[in-house]
Amino acid sequence: MATPLEKARMAPDSMKAKILKAARRVFGQYGFHGTTTRMIAKEVEIDISTLYYHWGEKGDLYEAVIRDIYEDLKLKLSEVEKIIHGRPLAERMETSIDMMTDYLFDNPEISNLILFRYFTKTRHPTGHDIHVPELISDVARSMNLSEDKSRISTRARMQVLAIMNTIHNFISGEGFFRPMLDLEKKEYVTHVRETLKFILVPAFAGKQPCELGAPPDEAAATPG
Amino acid sequence: MATPLEKARMAPDSMKAKILKAARRVFGQYGFHGTTTRMIAKEVEIDISTLYYHWGEKGDLYEAVIRDIYEDLKLKLSEVEKIIHGRPLAERMETSIDMMTDYLFDNPEISNLILFRYFTKTRHPTGHDIHVPELISDVARSMNLSEDKSRISTRARMQVLAIMNTIHNFISGEGFFRPMLDLEKKEYVTHVRETLKFILVPAFAGKQPCELGAPPDEAAATPG
DNA sequence: TCTTTACTCCATCATTTGATGGAAACGAGC
DNA sequence: GCTCGTTTCCATCAAATGATGGAGTAAAGA
Numbered sequence: 001m002a003t004p005l006e007k008a009r010m011a012p013d014s015m016k017a018k019i020l021k022a023a024r025r026v027f028g029q030y031g032f033h034g035t036t037t038r039m040i041a042k043e044v045e046i047d048i049s050t051l052y053y054h055w056g057e058k059g060d061l062y063e064a065v066i067r068d069i070y071e072d073l074k075l076k077l078s079e080v081e082k083i084i085h086g087r088p089l090a091e092r093m094e095t096s097i098d099m100m101t102d103y104l105f106d107n108p109e110i111s112n113l114i115l116f117r118y119f120t121k122t123r124h125p126t127g128h129d130i131h132v133p134e135l136i137s138d139v140a141r142s143m144n145l146s147e148d149k150s151r152i153s154t155r156a157r158m159q160v161l162a163i164m165n166t167i168h169n170f171i172s173g174e175g176f177f178r179p180m181l182d183l184e185k186k187e188y189v190t191h192v193r194e195t196l197k198f199i200l201v202p203a204f205a206g207k208q209p210c211e212l213g214a215p216p217d218e219a220a221a222t223p224g
Numbered sequence: 225m226a227t228p229l230e231k232a233r234m235a236p237d238s239m240k241a242k243i244l245k246a247a248r249r250v251f252g253q254y255g256f257h258g259t260t261t262r263m264i265a266k267e268v269e270i271d272i273s274t275l276y277y278h279w280g281e282k283g284d285l286y287e288a289v290i291r292d293i294y295e296d297l298k299l300k301l302s303e304v305e306k307i308i309h310g311r312p313l314a315e316r317m318e319t320s321i322d323m324m325t326d327y328l329f330d331n332p333e334i335s336n337l338i339l340f341r342y343f344t345k346t347r348h349p350t351g352h353d354i355h356v357p358e359l360i361s362d363v364a365r366s367m368n369l370s371e372d373k374s375r376i377s378t379r380a381r382m383q384v385l386a387i388m389n390t391i392h393n394f395i396s397g398e399g400f401f402r403p404m405l406d407l408e409k410k411e412y413v414t415h416v417r418e419t420l421k422f423i424l425v426p427a428f429a430g431k432q433p434c435e436l437g438a439p440p441d442e443a444a445a446t447p448g
Numbered sequence: 449t450c451t452t453t454a455c456t457c458c459a460t461c462a463t464t465t466g467a468t469g470g471a472a473a474c475g476a477g478c
Numbered sequence: 479g480c481t482c483g484t485t486t487c488c489a490t491c492a493a494a495t496g497a498t499g500g501a502g503t504a505a506a507g508a
Binding site for chain 1: 253254255256257258336339340341342343344345346356357378379381382383385386387389390393394396397399400401404405407415416418419420422423424425426427430
Binding site: 015046 | 454
C-alpha cells in the first residue's frame with residue numbers, strides 16, 4: 001500500500017503531484033506560516049478545496065513536502081557518493097561541493113525548507129524528521145570522518161552539519177546576499193563555490209596545526 | 225529628535241521597551257508570519273491595542289526589532305574587536321568564536337532573526353537592511369581580510385558571511401540539533417565551539433594549499 | 449442506460465488576525 | 479478639585495485564513 005507521498009512521486013503528472021510540487025515552491029519561499037493554502041491552490045490554478053481533497057490539512061501537506069525533499073536529497077547524495085567514491089579527500093570534497101551547489105541552486109526550495117525546519121518553531125508541534133540523522137551519518141561515512149561505520153561520533157556529525165548548513169546558507173540567502181554584494185547570478189555562484197572550498201577544504205584535507213583539528217576518525221567527543 | 229527605537233533603548237523600563245523586548249523574543253522564535261500581535265501582547269501582559277498605540281503596525285514593530293538586534297550586535301562586535309586587537313589571527317579567531325557563541329547562546333533571538341531575514345520572503349515587501357554590509361565590512365577589517373580598509377573585496381565579504389552564518393546556524397538550530405544529537409546543553413555548547421574552531425580556523429590561520437585560498441588581502445574579486 | 453468512483457468547484461463557516469474608536473484611568477501642574 | 483496630556487483597556491470591525499458540505503462532471507464498468 002503506497003502512502004500519498006509515494007503515489008505522488010510515482011505519478012508526477014497527477015494532480016496530487018502537481019500540488020505537491022507547487023506546495024514545495026511556495027512553502028520554500030514563505031515558510032509554513034507565511035504560506036496560505038490559497039497561495040498554493042492559486043499556483044496550481046485549482047480551487048482550494050481540490051487541494052484539501054488530495055492532501056487534507058495544511059500541516060499534512062507540509063510534512064509531505066518535507067519528506068519529499070529529503071527523498072530527493074538522499075537520491076542526489078547517493079549519486080554524488082558514487083562519483084566521488086575512492087578519490088582522495090580533497091578531491092571528494094571539491095567535487096561534492098560543485099555537484100551539490102549546482103543541484104541546490106537549481107532546487108533552492110530544498111535548502112530553504114531544510115533551514116526553515118532547523119530554525120523555526122512551528123505553532124503547531126510537529127514530529128521530528130527521522131531523515132536527518134540518517135543523512136548526516138551517510139555523509140560522515142562518505143567523508144570518512146568516522147572509522148567505525150556503524151557508530152558515527154558526535155563530533156563527526158557536528159562537522160557534517162556545519163558543512164551542509166554552510167552550503168544551504170548561500171543557496172537560501174541568495175535573495176539577500178546577491179543584491180547586497182551587487183553580483184550577477186553567475187558571479188554569485190562562482191563566488192559561492194570558491195568560498196565554500198576555501199573555508200571547508202583546509203579543515204579536512206589541508207595541513208592544520210594538530211592541536212586544533214582532532215584526527216577525523218577519533219570517536220570520543222568529550223575529553224577526560 | 226529620537227526615533228521610537230532610540231527612545232525604547234534609552235528607557236529600558238518603559239512600556240515601549242518592554243514590548244520591543246517581548247517582540248524580539250516572539251518574532252525570534254516564530255518568525256514574522258508565525259507571530260501574531262496578540263502573542264506579543266500576551267507576553268507583556270497588556271492589551272493588544274496598547275501595543276498598537278506604542279508601535280503602530282506589526283511590520284513597523286518588526287523593523288524596529290531588526291534594527292534593535294543589529295545595534296546590540298554592533299556593540300558586541302566592537303567589544304570583541306577591542307579585546308582581540310593586535311593578537312595573532314588564530315588567537316583572534318578563537319577568542320571571537322568563544323565570545324560570540326557565549327553571547328549568542330544567551331541571546332539566541334539575534335541569530336534567529338538574522339537568519340530569518342536572510343532566508344524568508346516576507347509577504348509584504350521590506351526595505352533592505354543597511355546594517356548588514358556595514359557589519360560585514362567591520363568584521364572583514366577586524367580579521368584583516370582586506371588590505372584596503374575602505375574597499376572590502378567581494379571574496380572577503382563572502383568569507384565573513386560564511387563564518388558568521390556558521391555560528392548563527394548552531395545557535396538557531398539548537399532546538400533541532402541538540403535533541404537529534406542527544407546532548408545536554410553544556411555539551412552542545414562545547415561541541416559547537418570545538419566544531420566552529422575546527423572548521424573555521426584552518427582556512428584563515430592554518431597552512432593551506434596556495435592554489436586554494438587566495439591571499440587574504442587580495443582586493444579584486446573577478447579574474448580578468 | 450444506470451451505477452459507481454474519482455475528482456473538481458461553488459458557496460459557505462468559524463476562527464484568527466491586523467487594526468481602530470472611544471471610554472476610562474492615571475498623573476502632572478495649577 | 480480641575481484640566482490636560484498620556485497611557486491603557488474594552489468592544490468591535492473587516493479581511494484573511496483553515497476547513498467543509500454538497501452539488502456537479504467525467505470516465506469506467508455492468
